Amino acid sequence: MKKFAGLILIAFLFVSAVSVDAYASNNLKAKPTASNLYLNSESIGINGFNIENSNYFKLRDLARLFLGTSSQFDVTWNSSANAIEITTNKTYTPASGDNLIKTYDLNKTYWASPSNSKIIIDGKSYQIKAYTIDNSNYFKLRDLGEIIPFDVKWDSKTNTIQVYSKVLDNTYKTKISNELITNALSDYYSTTFCASSKLQYVFKNSNETLSVADVVENSLIISTYDNNFNLISEKKIPFELPILGTFYSGKKYNYIAFGQVNYAEDDKIEVMRIVKYDKDFNKIGSVSIKGGDSMTQIPFRLGEARMAENSNILVLHAPHQMYKDGAGLNHQMQITIVIDTDTMKVTNNINGFQANHVSHSFDQYVLFDGEAPVFVDLGDASPRAVCINIGRPFNSNTNFDDGGADVADYPNVRFTPDKGMFYTPVNLFEIPGRYGDNYTGVMIGGFEISKSNYLVTLHTIDQAKFEDINTPVQRDIMVCILPKGQFAKDSVKKVTIAKYVDTDKTSSTPKFVKISDEKFMIIWQEYKKAGNAYKRNNLKYGFIDENGNIIGDTKELEGYILSDCQPIIINNAVTWAVNQKNIRTIYTIPL
Structure with a gap:
C-alpha cells in the first residue's frame, strides 16, 4: 500500500512539473x-x-x-x-x-x-x-x-x-529651458465673466524672427526663434512690481506695465509703473503712478490691460479697482493713461472718473485710428454693453465740456474735464439683465480697424434666454461693425460668424487677426459636450472683409489648439504659441 501511494506521489509531482514547464513555455x-x-x-x-x-x-x-x-x-x-x-x-x-x-x-x-x-x-x-x-x-x-x-x-x-x-502639419515643437505654465484655452476660460492678464505674448522682431514672452514666476522670459523655429536666444526680465499688467511691443521700443496692490489706500504707494525698454530689453526709463494719482487700490483687476502707440504717445487702457467711495464701496472700472514716451510722463488726468468711463469694465482694448485713440470695453452697468469710445486726436484743442459722454447717463459720477480728452461713445452690443450683474454671457474676442469701419468680434449666449450665470453656456460668434462717422447704435451692423446656441457644441472666445485693411481672420476653438463637461474639439477659422461680410467657407483644423496669446502674422502665416504639459508648440496657418 505504501509502495502504491509512493507511485501516485511521484506521478503527481511529474505531472505538476510538466504543467509548470508548459505554463512557463507559453x-x-x-x-x-x-x-x-x-x-x-x-x-x-x-x-x-x-x-x-x-x-x-x-x-x-x-x-x-x-x-x-x-x-x-x-x-x-x-x-x-x-x-x-x-x-x-x-x-x-x-x-x-x-x-x-x-x-x-x-x-x-x-x-x-x-x-x-x-x-x-x-x-x-x-x-x-x-x-x-x-x-x-x-x-x-x-x-x-x-x-x-x-x-x-x-x-x-x-x-x-x-x-x-505627434507634430501636425505647419506646427513646430520648440526647445525651451524653463518650466512653463500651461496656457491652452479651456471651455472655462471662454465662459468666465471677465478677461484676465495674459500668460504669454508673441511678437515679431525687425529681422523677422519670432519672440515669445512668457510669465514665469516673477519674471518675463523672452525666447527668440529663427525662421525654422529654432531657439536662438533667451532673456529674463524680472518684474519691477509684483503684478504684470501687460506687455507691448512698439515700433521702436518695448513697454511693460507692472503693478502692486494698495489695500491701505495710501496715496504715496506706487500702484503702477510703465517701463520703457529698447528692442534688446535694456531699460531706458519709466513712469510711476501712485495711489493718490489714480485713486487705485488694486491695479489690473478683473480685465486685460492693453497698450497702443502713435508717434511719441503711448496709451495704457486698463482695469483697476478704486479707493472706497462715500458709501464705503470699491468700484472697479477702466483707467486710461496717456504717456509722452519722450519724457515718460503722464499727460492726462487719471484721478477719478474719466470721460470714457466704463464700469465695471471687464475687458479693455485700445487702437489708434490715425492720430485718434479708440477704446472698446465690456461693461456690466455703465453701460451694460460692449461699447466703443471714439476719441479726438490728442493734439486737438477740444475740451471735454464741448461734448462726449452724456453726464446725465452717469448719475452721481464725477468726470475729469481734460483738454483733448473728448470721446463719442456708442454701444455696439447691448446686454440685457440687471444693472451691475457681473455675468453678461459675453466675451470680446478682438478689436480691429479697417479703412471705413470699426470691427469688434465677440461670442455671446442667447441673450433672449438670459437669466443668470446658470444660463446655457453655448455661445454664438459674432462681429459688430460700426461705420466711421456714423456714431449711433442704430448704425451698428451685426454679423453671425458661427452658431452654437441650442447645439451640443460651443466656442472659445474668438481671436481676431488683421490680415490687411480689406481682410480679417477670426479663429476659435470648438468644444463638444461630453457628459456634464465640454471637451476640446477642432480649431476653426474664417475670413471677413472690411465691412464684416463673410469671405468663403469656415475651415477646420484637427488637433490644433488655441492659447491665451494673441496670434500675429509672421512669414506670411498667422502664428501663435501654446504651452501644454511643459512643452511649447508653435502653430501656424499659412495665408
Whole structure:
C-alpha cells in the first residue's frame, strides 16, 4: 500500500512539473516598469510592464493620457469583428473603472500570457504583439507609437521614457529651458465673466524672427526663434512690481506695465509703473503712478490691460479697482493713461472718473485710428454693453465740456474735464439683465480697424434666454461693425460668424487677426459636450472683409489648439504659441 501511494506521489509531482514547464513555455516573466514616464515632458503615473526589455502599457491608460493632444484616440470593442478598435484623432470616451489604479510590487515578477485579441485601427487590421497580465491587455509602446502615431524616446542615463504627441502639419515643437505654465484655452476660460492678464505674448522682431514672452514666476522670459523655429536666444526680465499688467511691443521700443496692490489706500504707494525698454530689453526709463494719482487700490483687476502707440504717445487702457467711495464701496472700472514716451510722463488726468468711463469694465482694448485713440470695453452697468469710445486726436484743442459722454447717463459720477480728452461713445452690443450683474454671457474676442469701419468680434449666449450665470453656456460668434462717422447704435451692423446656441457644441472666445485693411481672420476653438463637461474639439477659422461680410467657407483644423496669446502674422502665416504639459508648440496657418 505504501509502495502504491509512493507511485501516485511521484506521478503527481511529474505531472505538476510538466504543467509548470508548459505554463512557463507559453508565458513570459513581466516586471513592473521602473522607468520614469513622461508625456510631453510632464510626469505621468500609469502601470506598465517590462517584458523582454520592452515596455508594455494598457491601451485605455494611454488613450486617457493622450486625450486633448494631437495624438488622441478612442478605444472601443467591435463585437461583430471580435476585436479591439482604435479610432485616431477622436476624443477618448472613458470606460467604467478607468480611474481605478492597481498597485504592483516593483520587486515581484508577474506572468504575461500572449494575447489573441485582434486590433483594428481606423478600419485596418493590425498584428501587434500584446500580452495579458492580470486580465488586462498590454501593448508594446513603440508598436503603438508607429501606428497612432506618437514619438517614444528612451534616456538610459536618467532611466526615463519620453513620449511626445505627434507634430501636425505647419506646427513646430520648440526647445525651451524653463518650466512653463500651461496656457491652452479651456471651455472655462471662454465662459468666465471677465478677461484676465495674459500668460504669454508673441511678437515679431525687425529681422523677422519670432519672440515669445512668457510669465514665469516673477519674471518675463523672452525666447527668440529663427525662421525654422529654432531657439536662438533667451532673456529674463524680472518684474519691477509684483503684478504684470501687460506687455507691448512698439515700433521702436518695448513697454511693460507692472503693478502692486494698495489695500491701505495710501496715496504715496506706487500702484503702477510703465517701463520703457529698447528692442534688446535694456531699460531706458519709466513712469510711476501712485495711489493718490489714480485713486487705485488694486491695479489690473478683473480685465486685460492693453497698450497702443502713435508717434511719441503711448496709451495704457486698463482695469483697476478704486479707493472706497462715500458709501464705503470699491468700484472697479477702466483707467486710461496717456504717456509722452519722450519724457515718460503722464499727460492726462487719471484721478477719478474719466470721460470714457466704463464700469465695471471687464475687458479693455485700445487702437489708434490715425492720430485718434479708440477704446472698446465690456461693461456690466455703465453701460451694460460692449461699447466703443471714439476719441479726438490728442493734439486737438477740444475740451471735454464741448461734448462726449452724456453726464446725465452717469448719475452721481464725477468726470475729469481734460483738454483733448473728448470721446463719442456708442454701444455696439447691448446686454440685457440687471444693472451691475457681473455675468453678461459675453466675451470680446478682438478689436480691429479697417479703412471705413470699426470691427469688434465677440461670442455671446442667447441673450433672449438670459437669466443668470446658470444660463446655457453655448455661445454664438459674432462681429459688430460700426461705420466711421456714423456714431449711433442704430448704425451698428451685426454679423453671425458661427452658431452654437441650442447645439451640443460651443466656442472659445474668438481671436481676431488683421490680415490687411480689406481682410480679417477670426479663429476659435470648438468644444463638444461630453457628459456634464465640454471637451476640446477642432480649431476653426474664417475670413471677413472690411465691412464684416463673410469671405468663403469656415475651415477646420484637427488637433490644433488655441492659447491665451494673441496670434500675429509672421512669414506670411498667422502664428501663435501654446504651452501644454511643459512643452511649447508653435502653430501656424499659412495665408
